[in-house]
Amino acid sequence: MAASPTTIGIEGLRSPAKRRYWAALRGAPLIPIAILSVVVFCGIFGNFIAPHDPEAPDPLLRLQPPAWEADGDWTYPLGTDPVGRDMLSRLIVGSQVSLLIGVTVVLIAGTIGTVLALLSGYFRGFADAVISRITDAFISMPFLVIAVAFAGIVGPSLNHLILILGLLSWAGYARILRGEVLRVCQQDFILLAQITGVPAWRIMLRHVFPNIANTLIVLATLQLGITIIASASLDFLGLGIPPPRPAWGGMLAEGRIYMRTAWWVVTVPGVAIALTVMSTNLLGDWLRVKLDPKNRGM
């Protein structure tokens, strides 16, 4: 006899929470997660595990090749940069800046985007019209050009970089989440909450937000990679993190003119950026499929 829906439901309730927890991780992209864990570890403990001082130049050790090259030395596994600083140490400590910028920018932009999406999707009408127009305007702006102009005028610094990128990148969240909020608000439980007299802010926070959180997580993961590339681009143009603090984009810019004789100065930081961004992209893609309600139970 075929199992009735009720028995399946009871089976589902009985299954141990622990197993469900692990099942959720099945098929997770392990390599990207491993790479991101290394980046996060380096970002947090970089100052303790870096073998050399990442900011102390040594004119006698300029442009040492990596260890496996003919003149290489294991003291400097990835060679040294044009002013004689250890590439590996700068790479490790440089992940701090990428991580810090990536996470804070995503937090700022995600918060602004979510709040605006909740307001426009919940209240609709005039608020929605105004917020949507502003969102459209921000989406169709030449992001990089305006970021360059802003960074150039307010002067390069970590805080400015975070503010500029955060204030310019919220629009994507707002547009996509607004659609989600509209969808959620059409459901009966929202109407019931309104009838019961639950205040609007509470409905938005307790009932709407948890239902759009999945989309927010996917967006934030994908946006992390874009933010890391954008901040590296500004570093590269000399409009990001001021030297001597190591940042991956800045390392590329410093090594650029020595490219003909020393390939590693432009290759090593680029590989770090590419691997990190690729990992966030793959993780985001996996999350998108995983968190999509349509694929639940598959």
Add this chain to the structure above:
Amino acid sequence: MARYVVSRVLQAIIVVWIVTTLVFVLVRLTPGDAAQVLAGPSAPQEEIDALRKELGLDQSLGSQYVDYMSRVVRGDFRDSLRFHESAMGLMLDRFPNTLKLAGIALVISVGLGGLIGVGSAIHPGGLVDRGGKFFAILGQSMPTFWIGLLGILIFAVKLGWLPAAGPGDWKHYILPSATLGWFSMAAMVRLTRSAMLDVLESDSVKFLRIKGLREREIIFKHALRNASIPILTLAGLQFVAFLSGSVIIETIFGWPGSGRLMVESVTARDYTVVQAGTFFISIVLVLVNLVIDLTYGFIDPRIRFG
């Protein structure tokens, strides 16, 4: 249709207005005295005062804004602080170079990306599909400026096939436009693939197969045409992204376009050119977006009457 056009045009005007206001706020954001910053750190006090008067910085913020907007409408952003020529004129002089690069990048992205996308859709999971996916993820994960540097390292420094930088004959276009195009190709491959897959599974294609049409004819004559609307939209969006990305590419390849002029002006604190550039690139972008929206509405009746 008229309603749709009017709402799109209004939207475009709002975007331009917000950008121009941002550009206005931009200079007021400068820490300290704007005139001091504009004149440069070593300027004598008289020069700063003269500049403040000339720029109208001694007036109220409101009247400054009115004056600024009335000049923007005429396309006047004052003279470049560096070259003492019209700031907007400088931008316009350099723009054709940027346009050429973006045009070629678009051909690469749409042509090559579209071809790989079609190939992936014909045999999902096949060699082209898997190879194309890898290529696409790679292109999407690497910052454009790094692809550019690697391109110079490999093709100019190691192999010596292509020139490293600067304008010149057709060889000079290859590296910068390929660099610009690769990043966007990824999205093009994905979109073409999914659009083609949708169409190839549709009843109309099944009917054409039953009818006995050759597969090549079905794919290129019928399926591709049906899949072309989203592809065209993405192509327009990418063109816009190329204009913004030119800021980086032109700096790496020493390309005399408007993107590099922007970066140079930012570094040289030539703010009138920065303002003109931000405004101009935004205008071009909004116009391209507007044209895309209108063609989209023209092609797809659901949008026109929706």
